[in-house]
Amino acid sequence: xxxxxxxxxxxxxxxxxxxxxxxxxxxxxxxxxxxxxxxxxxxxxxxxxxxxxxxxxxxxxxxxxxxxxxxxxxxxxxxxxxxxxxxxxxxxxxxxxxxxxxxxxxxxxxxxxxxxxxxxxxxxxxxxxxxxxxxxxxxxxxxxxxxxxxxxxxxxxxxxxxxxxxxxxxxxxxxxxxxxxxxxxxxxxxxxxxxxxxxxxxxxxxxxxxxxxxxxxxxxxxxxxxxxxxxxxxxxxxxxxxxxxxxxxxxxxxxxxxxxxxxxxxxxxxxxxxxxxxxxxxxxxxxxxxxxxxxxxxxxxxxxxxxxxxxxxxxxxxxxxxxxxxxxxxxxxxxxxxxxxxxxxxxxxxxxxxxxxxxxxxxxxxxxxxxxxxxxxxxxxxxxxxxxxxxxxxxxxxxxxxxxxxxxxxxxxxxxxxxxxxxxxxxxxxxxxxxxxxxxxxxxxxxxxxxxxxxxxxxxxxxxxxx
Amino acid sequence: xxxxxxxxxxxxxxxxxxxxxxxxxxxxxxxxxxxxxxxxxxxxxxxxxxxxxxxxxxxxxxxxxxxxxxxxxxxxxxxxxxxxxxxxxxxxxxxxxxxxxxxxxxxxxxxxxxxxxxxxxxxxxxxxxxxxxxxxxxxxxxxxxxxxxxxxxxxxxxxxxxxxxxxxxxxxxxxxxxxxxxxxxxxxxxxxxxxxxxxxxxxxx
Numbered sequence: 001x002x003x004x005x006x007x008x009x010x011x012x013x014x015x016x017x018x019x020x021x022x023x024x025x026x027x028x029x030x031x032x033x034x035x036x037x038x039x040x041x042x043x044x045x046x047x048x049x050x051x052x053x054x055x056x057x058x059x060x061x062x063x064x065x066x067x068x069x070x071x072x073x074x075x076x077x078x079x080x081x082x083x084x085x086x087x088x089x090x091x092x093x094x095x096x097x098x099x100x101x102x103x104x105x106x107x108x109x110x111x112x113x114x115x116x117x118x119x120x121x122x123x124x125x126x127x128x129x130x131x132x133x134x135x136x137x138x139x140x141x142x143x144x145x146x147x148x149x150x151x152x153x154x155x156x157x158x159x160x161x162x163x164x165x166x167x168x169x170x171x172x173x174x175x176x177x178x179x180x181x182x183x184x185x186x187x188x189x190x191x192x193x194x195x196x197x198x199x200x201x202x203x204x205x206x207x208x209x210x211x212x213x214x215x216x217x218x219x220x221x222x223x224x225x226x227x228x229x230x231x232x233x234x235x236x237x238x239x240x241x242x243x244x245x246x247x248x249x250x251x252x253x254x255x256x257x258x259x260x261x262x263x264x265x266x267x268x269x270x271x272x273x274x275x276x277x278x279x280x281x282x283x284x285x286x287x288x289x290x291x292x293x294x295x296x297x298x299x300x301x302x303x304x305x306x307x308x309x310x311x312x313x314x315x316x317x318x319x320x321x322x323x324x325x326x327x328x329x330x331x332x333x334x335x336x337x338x339x340x341x342x343x344x345x346x347x348x349x350x351x352x353x354x355x356x357x358x359x360x361x362x363x364x365x366x367x368x369x370x371x372x373x374x375x376x377x378x379x380x381x382x383x384x385x386x387x388x389x390x391x392x393x394x395x396x397x398x399x400x401x402x403x404x405x406x407x408x409x410x411x412x413x414x415x416x417x418x419x420x421x422x423x424x425x426x427x428x429x430x431x432x433x434x435x436x437x438x439x440x441x442x443x444x445x446x447x448x449x450x451x452x453x454x455x456x457x458x459x460x461x462x463x464x465x466x467x
Numbered sequence: 468x469x470x471x472x473x474x475x476x477x478x479x480x481x482x483x484x485x486x487x488x489x490x491x492x493x494x495x496x497x498x499x500x501x502x503x504x505x506x507x508x509x510x511x512x513x514x515x516x517x518x519x520x521x522x523x524x525x526x527x528x529x530x531x532x533x534x535x536x537x538x539x540x541x542x543x544x545x546x547x548x549x550x551x552x553x554x555x556x557x558x559x560x561x562x563x564x565x566x567x568x569x570x571x572x573x574x575x576x577x578x579x580x581x582x583x584x585x586x587x588x589x590x591x592x593x594x595x596x597x598x599x600x601x602x603x604x605x606x607x608x609x610x611x612x613x614x615x616x617x618x619x620x621x622x623x624x625x626x627x628x629x630x631x632x633x634x635x636x637x638x639x640x641x642x643x644x645x646x647x648x649x650x651x652x653x654x655x656x657x658x659x660x661x662x663x664x665x666x667x668x669x670x671x672x
Contacts, residue, residue, distance in 0.1 A: 007656035010663075011641060014634070028533075030660055033667035036531035037616055037635045039524040045537045047519070049512050052541055058549040060506035313654040 001025035010034075491517050493560065500561055503551045515544060518562050522569045528612040529573040531670045539576070543569040577671075618672035627662035634659055 001009070009023040010030065018041045022031055035042040054063050496517075502510035522543055527536035546568050547554075554564060616636075620628040626648065633644040645655040 003657060003660060004653070007660035008653070010660055011652075011656040015641065027660075027664060029667045030663040032532050033663035033665070033670070034635070035527055035533060036619075036666060036670045037631055037663075039527040039612065042524065042527055042533060042536075044520060045523040045540050047523075047537050047541050049515050052515070052544045052548070053508055053511060055541065055545045056548045060504060060552050061508055061511065061548045313650050314657055 006030065491560070493558070496561060497556050500551070500554065500556055503548070504554070511544075511548065514561070518565055519544070521562065522565055525566055526569050526573055528615070529570065529671060530576060531667060535576060539569055539572045542572050546572075615671050619666060619670040622669045622672065623662070623665055626658065627665050630655065630659050630662045631666060 006026050010026055013023050021043050053061065056062055499510045499513050503514065519540065523536055523540045526539035526543070527533060530536050530539065543565055547565055554561070620631060623631070630644060630648060633639045633647060634641075639647075641652055641655060644659075645652050648655060648658070650658065
């Protein structure tokens with residue numbers, strides 16, 4: 001059952017007085033939420049009297065009491081005569097019916113094993129994983145191996161033994177397989193993050209929809225949010241200026257590998273033209289979701305596909321949905337900061353924190369980077385670009401240090417508006433490509449693939465070592 | 468025997484309150500407890516029929532999950548039966564004793580999750596009526612549940628909170644809810660569906 005069918009069935013059940021069990025197929029979390037508000041609507045507990053009685057092991061109603069008559073007494077050891085006197089227990093517990101000779105024999109056998117067989121290797125176990133560092137050509141981080149299997153030199157190449165395994169690859173032992181699979185999955189996520197950045201272009205061009213077709217976050221959803229909360233049609237047009245030559249730093253020749261991961265993106269103008277706006281309201285007041293100043297755009301295009309009324313309403317509801325961790329930043333403010341033309345208006349306390357964070361972050365991540373000094377005339381939003389570009393340059397020469405600095409920077413973000421970009425970078429580092437795309441989409445950040453930020457993120461993703 | 472001559476009380480009918488419990492004469496309850504203390508397992512069916520559903524819904528209102536509430540229900544009566552011989556019959560219903568066990572178990576669950584120590588402490592510090600009404604009082608349950616529900620609703624998206632209030636607490640018809648929220652009936656249903664799911668994540672507060 002999709003969401004609509006579930007919702008309809010649930011409404012019908014409630015209208016009928018919520019008699020009996022709820023209709024099948026409804027999400028248990030939905031029912032739990034319903035029962036939390038109205039416990040009286042919950043069906044009776046599925047706990048039977050017999051189950052409870054069977055679980056009682058003490059007291060007058062103990063289940064063992066009934067069965068006691070049928071229990072055959074365990075034969076008492078002849079070495080230890082039964083006694084009712086509890087004082088006799090202590091010495092008997094220490095008595096060994098087989099005497100001290102067996103203990104001596106066991107000790108001698110253990111000493112034999114330890115002394116006479118020191119060089120013998122134990123069978124493969126999780127504690128005795130082969131030392132791959134001794135293998136020529138071994139990568140310290142096997143995640144890279146998982147992403148792009150590289151052939152091991154023939155000297156250390158075991159023959160292909162597993163069916164379907166190409167020659168040149170060493171079959172994993174059972175103890176290694178789960179860990180390697182998890183690492184490979186994570187590393188694939190990093191590679192996917194680059195693709196996710198490319199997908200950002202498609203976020204701009206086509207609003208994402210959930211599988212059930214009920215929601216349209218990010219693209220159309222946020223456009224609708226602008227209309228629904230009077231935020232105006234703030235969206236992709238603000239991003240189209242992102243790749244403006246005025247703010248684009250000179251591309252670093254060392255950043256060339258980016259193109260190997262992601263093909264060149266369409267020009268910003270094209271992306272801007274392809275950007276749909278779910279809805280726009282000319283008379284809507286300018287403002288963010290919760291009143292943060294944003295910029296109103298006049299370049300609002302109609303959605304590519306006209307939604308039915310209900311879907312449009314639901315898209316609006318989606319846009320109004322508040323995620324607790326997102327409420328600190330408005331989509332409008334983030335877009336404005338990212339667009340570099342409007343500075344988000346933080347609270348006085350946030351300004352103080354932001355100033356100190358900016359100083360700390362620049363010390364942590366940009367001290368030894370080759371980034372040029374920030375131009376006073378440049379907009380604030382470009383600081384993200386500059387920092388990421390600097391980190392990118394550094395990543396090519398010192399990827400581990402760059403990753404460390406970037407993580408430190410993320411832990412202490414320089415400003416609220418930049419937190420989102422850094423959260424996106426964190427997701428990229430963590431290899432959570434879907435989270436990256438979702439974060440950006442939820443925050444209304446539609447990165448122009450040709451923008452410096454996108455380039456820097458792609459390069460970082462490509463160059464950073466897997467954590 | 469009482470258990471044979473009189474079947475257990477039927478489960479209370481549903482009503483728009485957190486929990487309902489049948490009114491049981493205290494003398495009758497004492498007789499059942501005495502039988503339990505003597506090891507009469509048949510008497511347990513009577514006690515469970517009286518208070519099982521109320522304990523279940525008390526646990527459900529605090530845990531927000533049916534499966535967990537059933538676990539608490541099972542453990543509550545198991546613990547009660549295992550120490551029934553130490554229970555001192557007083558001038559108040561055994562329900563309060565059972566309820567205290569259930570709340571403690573729910574509190575243990577919250578502590579295990581380390582999710583909300585404040586809630587656990589608050590539950591622990593909750594006073595049990597000393598003399599109190601001899602039988603379970605719906606008012607206490609309603610008040611506690613309403614307080615927690617209110618706190619959780621305040622943490623929800625306002626529209627989600629509104630649809631839950633209108634549909635579940637005020638029990639308004641769909642058409643009226645849709646008109647108040649200015650959406651179609653289909654959208655209202657989906658909104659309500661999502662609101663329930665969202666509420667699950669913020670409850671208990």
